Amino acid sequence: MEQTVIIEKIVAGGKGLGRLANGQVVLVAGTLPGESLRVRVTQLRRGYVEAEIVQINETSPDRRQPPCPYYGRCGGCNFQHAAYPAQLAIKHAILNESLERARLPLPSESSPTLASPESLGYRFRLRLHLDQSGNLGFHQVATNTVVPIQRCLLATEPINRVLAKIAASDWPKRLSGQVKAVEIIQSPENDQVMLILHPHHGISMDHRLQDQMAALADVSLIHHQHKTSPSIPLSQRFSQHGRDYRLAWDHRCFFQTNCAQNAQLVQLAVDFLPQYPSASTVLDLFCGIGNFTVPIALQGARVVGVEHNRRSVHYAEENSRNCGLTTTRFVAADVERYLQTLVQQKEFFDCILCDPPRRGLGRAASLLAAGLAPKHIITISCDPATLARDLARITADGYRLTRLMPVDMFPQTHHIESIGLLERN
Numbered sequence: 125m126e127q128t129v130i131i132e133k134i135v136a137g138g139k140g141l142g143r144l145a146n147g148q149v150v151l152v153a154g155t156l157p158g159e160s161l162r163v164r165v166t167q168l169r170r171g172y173v174e175a176e177i178v179q180i181n182e183t184s185p186d187r188r189q190p191p192c193p194y195y196g197r198c199g200g201c202n203f204q205h206a207a208y209p210a211q212l213a214i215k216h217a218i219l220n221e222s223l224e225r226a227r228l229p230l231p232s233e234s235s236p237t238l239a240s241p242e243s244l245g246y247r248f249r250l251r252l253h254l255d256q257s258g259n260l261g262f263h264q265v266a267t268n269t270v271v272p273i274q275r276c277l278l279a280t281e282p283i284n285r286v287l288a289k290i291a292a293s294d295w296p297k298r299l300s301g302q303v304k305a306v307e308i309i310q311s312p313e314n315d316q317v318m319l320i321l322h323p324h325h326g327i328s329m330d331h332r333l334q335d336q337m338a339a340l341a342d343v344s345l346i347h348h349q350h351k352t353s354p355s356i357p358l359s360q361r362f363s364q365h366g367r368d369y370r371l372a373w374d375h376r377c378f379f380q381t382n383c384a385q386n387a388q389l390v391q392l393a394v395d396f397l398p399q400y401p402s403a404s405t406v407l408d409l410f411c412g413i414g415n416f417t418v419p420i421a422l423q424g425a426r427v428v429g430v431e432h433n434r435r436s437v438h439y440a441e442e443n444s445r446n447c448g449l450t451t452t453r454f455v456a457a458d459v460e461r462y463l464q465t466l467v468q469q470k471e472f473f474d475c476i477l478c479d480p481p482r483r484g485l486g487r488a489a490s491l492l493a494a495g496l497a498p499k500h501i502i503t504i505s506c507d508p509a510t511l512a513r514d515l516a517r518i519t520a521d522g523y524r525l526t527r528l529m530p531v532d533m534f535p536q537t538h539h540i541e542s543i544g545l546l547e548r549n
């Protein structure tokens with residue numbers, strides 16, 4: 125069935141929303157607000173249909189030629205058809221709409237999306253799938269079929285040099301059946317690039333094979349993912365508010381892959397932290413390797429970091445020590461359980477910063493807002509839907525959102541990171 129639709133807006137997930145002649149909602153990928161399209165319905169879903177573009181009748185002035193030759197087939201990006209300023213505006217609108225749908229009042233200060241310093245070449249870590257036929261690449265849109273690629277425009281140049289060498293060799297064919305994924309990582313502090321081969325379950329890799337592949341790709345290290353295998357050292361230098369410091373971690377720890385934008389996000393978090401009359405006490409939930417703990421402590425606060433990955437906690441402690449800090453403490457624990465302990469002990473913090481994974485805070489939201497009642501809460505989120513759910517709980521417990529800013533951590537994709545500040549009423 126073909127029909128003409130006008131795209132009203134872009135919704136979470138990146139598709140354009142329009143209406144069929146009978147009023148039914150239709151979602152179309154690769155579109156922009158205001159475009160008039162001839163579409164063909166491809167899927168019936170509960171409450172809406174999905175369609176694909178047959179023809180664009182009226183093109184948005186924000187439409188551009190996607191820079192990547194794999195765009196449309198490779199499922200890695202879905203915003204490359206939009207000029208970068210339009211991508212930022214779309215992310216701002218989606219975040220605001222997520223909050224409005226949850227009936228949350230938006231802060232009076234509505235900040236535009238913070239652009240990434242680099243809109244291409246920003247990724248310091250790439251994970252590619254390897255299928256049984258030796259295709260090395262990313263999954264095709266909405267399938268498990270691997271689209272072979274020789275270059276990813278989102279990755280840094282040193283990563284692409286290694287990828288090109290591997291893709292042009294017979295290695296993907298030789299490794300297929302043994303390896304299911306290849307990870308290429310660059311340490312942000314230097315040009316050192318490292319590989320990780322992820323073997324299929326139960327396969328033990330031939331070390332000679334790994335050495336030969338390392339020599340071909342001219343990489344300094346190569347390991348396959350195994351609990352006992354050595355770790356890959358990674359590090360980044362920061363300069364925040366006149367203080368220079370360095371954070372180190374390894375490939376088994378979480379760290380933001382857009383390192384330049386992460387530095388801007390960290391700066392924002394320090395700026396969002398209110399000034400208190402005396403040295404502040406801050407609880408940094410989901411602290412990882414101390415990405416926010418260290419710079420906040422360098423500003424004079426006493427900070428407790430909570431993180432369940434013991435390896436990350438080890439690096440957080442080491443990073444903190446190397447910065448000469450004596451005002452940080454790290455706890456290896458599950459956030460929700462640890463919050464219960466803090467509530468029982470009637471602990472108080474001026475500010476709680478939380479940077480949970482995509483699933484959000486869940487029940488921890490009420491524990492930290494109603495249970496600990498800090499003066500301020502800083503939220504860092506990578507999913508507007510779970511953020512809206514968490515904010516609904518926190519505001520119901522007596523807080524109001526005073527600042528909110530989308531931060532573009534993943535240009536060319538629909539992913540939306542944000543930072544917010546809540547104040548106790």
Ligand SMILES: C[S@@+](CC[C@H](N)C(=O)[O-])C[C@H]1O[C@@H](n2cnc3c(N)ncnc32)[C@H](O)[C@@H]1O
Nearest residue numbers: 378410411412415431432433458459479480481
């Ligand atoms: C989005 S990352 C943020 C890390 C850090 N704040 C940063 O900026 O690099 C989320 C972190 O939460 C940790 N995590 C996930 N679930 C957790 C839980 N239930 N309790 C404690 N830590 C958790 C992960 O290991 C990861 O380091």
